[in-house]
Amino acid sequence: MDIALAAEDLAFRDEVCNFLDTEFDAEMQAHLKSKGTTGMVAWQRKLHAKGWVAPNWPEEHGGTGWTATQKYIWESERSLRGIPDVVPFGLVMVANVIMGFGSDEQKEYFLPRILNSDDWWCQGYSEPGSGSDLASLKTKAERDGDDFIINGAKIWTTYAQHADWIFCLVRTDNSGKKQEGITFILVDMKSEGIKVNPIIGIDNEHNLNEVEFNNVRVPAKNVVGEVGKGWTVAKALLAHERTGIAGVADIKRTMRLIKDAAAKETNGGQRMLDDAGFQQRMADIEVELMALEFTELRTLATMAAGGFPGPESSLLKIKGTELQQATQELRMELAAYYQGVLPTNMDPSVLGHEFGSDARRAFMYGRAATIYGGSNEVQKNIISKYVLGLE
């Protein structure tokens, strides 16, 4: 048992740090804060130029070929600097499906465009009537010659307002079990009959949407995998990558922001960092976070050795999101009525407190973390069935 990194991993870490510290400069930081997608596209293209935009892709398709340890180092160094991850819908999600199940034609057309951030993707899974019970989805695709005609609606579609393409689970057959008769299909967002309705989030931002499909005609060649096997395809996607899922480095960074702010904020002349109650709240989170970091490393070590992650990996999503929310909550309390309980972001000069960034927005948007990607309650169902063997 030891935690030392090998010499080549240490060298790799130096290279990563050097790259990030050089390329994530003030200009890029400002660019990323701007509205819309141009900042993110610019950053992703910079990563692509370095060959690092797709750590999880195999080398043959333009991935990095990194080991599990290298991916972990990359994730940690990126998060610690507050650099956003690439937008996952194209580079992580649909790319994995296309690489695993797509036709040669789909691979040749889509993968290079995804690598170069030419297309912006969104995910069409949830429906107004299908949340955690995803297999109950009703959006219908009916065969018409070489095409499918899609009718229905998808919801909670992040960034649909920017998207060029949407990958959807649609129902092509109603006759069997509800998991059967689902098909995975790629739809051009410019198709006639698609309407995007904005949903303003609890964070007052427009990230979420409802996407309506009214007789949308989609070529059958856009089906990924076999017609009727979409559930299998979707499940393979859910099982894709487990490292980094706990977001330990992100949570560490939030704790650092909290400590920095608590050293400046005062109550009755006493620094919040010296407040016994506040110290206990921080300590309770940090203790759990230190443990989670090693739970993540245990998973990583198993994977690096070529093994399949054990039961310890199942809790990464649950514990990670719980801790994310706990840190966001603490940060909100520190921001209080200076930047916390305001309806939208306000010029810090009005109240004279600078919290570096958006405690409120992170807290409000962060509520989604325990809901998306399979709610934490669904995760517990999965663990009790597959890890504990309870039926």
Place this chain on the structure above:
Amino acid sequence: MNFDYTEEQQMVRDSIARFVQDDYDWDTRRAIVDGAEGMSRDNWQTFAELGWLSIPFAEADGGFGGSVIDLSVVMEELGKGLVVEPFFPTVVLFGGLVSRAGDEAQRTSILEGVIGGETLGAFAYVERQSRYALNDCKTSATSSGDGYTLNGEKVVVFNGENADKLVVLARTSGEQFDAHGLSLFLVDANAQGVSKVLYPMMDAQRVANITFDNVQLGADALLGDAGSALEVVNAVIRDALLALASEAVGIMGTLNAKTLEYTKTREQFGVAIGSFQALQHRMVDTMMAFEQSKSLLFKALCEYEIDPASADTTIHALKVLIDRNSKLVYGEAIQMHGGMGITDELDIGHYAKRLMMINATLGDGSFHRSKFIEQTYAA
């Protein structure tokens, strides 16, 4: 980076697991606990023969020269079997102090007996008023002739009933709360002026209050340097906290496994109670509590291997987490066993009591959280 046990560590683990499986079933353990000494001398001899008592000691002292991870493996397995024989007080505390503070003559004369299973030891450090503060020490050792005269009282001395030899923390100079001026003394448990009040703790271990009334000690009774005992005591406590955390992890894993098994077989309303989502989600919570505790233990062990002192903050965190998570685990284990869970007959309650004892040993969660805060947020 790896978190695997070595082949040697796996062999030790398997050998203890086999002992628990074959020779330490619940009825056997109950008979030992109810017996005159509250431990089995035969078992202790077996531990010696199998080499377990030698594991943490240096090869030069006749030991196995094991690492803290080796010790952790032993403690986790002993925890799983709820082994009541005094490994922790004799080997980890008493043996640890002699091995770290003793001169060659002391190490030679004492550790041989510990390793061979002939000598049982104890560390007398708690006083009526001291709770978890080691510096709060009224027991005094004053110079007399070539040696010392020991006066005072120690309470809740683990293995105090059966120990042949004691290491006693006593003040040789300074005031009651001074960190300096403390020294360690080797005292024969049968020496003139030593008297004991015996009682068991809730986890069935036998302890004692020990009074020292003008006990005369030779110069060779002093263990380590006079006046600076806390340094070596803290080093031994670092090992001891990791040992206790390892034992707690073993117990938590066992409680979870027993509870899971029970919910799969116990039927109510015509179905196994493990089919109820209300229980399933809580068993996921206890599983996570166990895995998280184990992860933090691994972090502490890995840091210790690089530099023991560098692990201190993590060890405080570990005691906090073990305190919190063990309460969840034993609480749910009792609850899910229903009426049986609150009987003396079932083992569940006894595992719970050992966890409660561990939480109260060498500082509880609140105590260590304060230490963690001191080290982490100090201005």
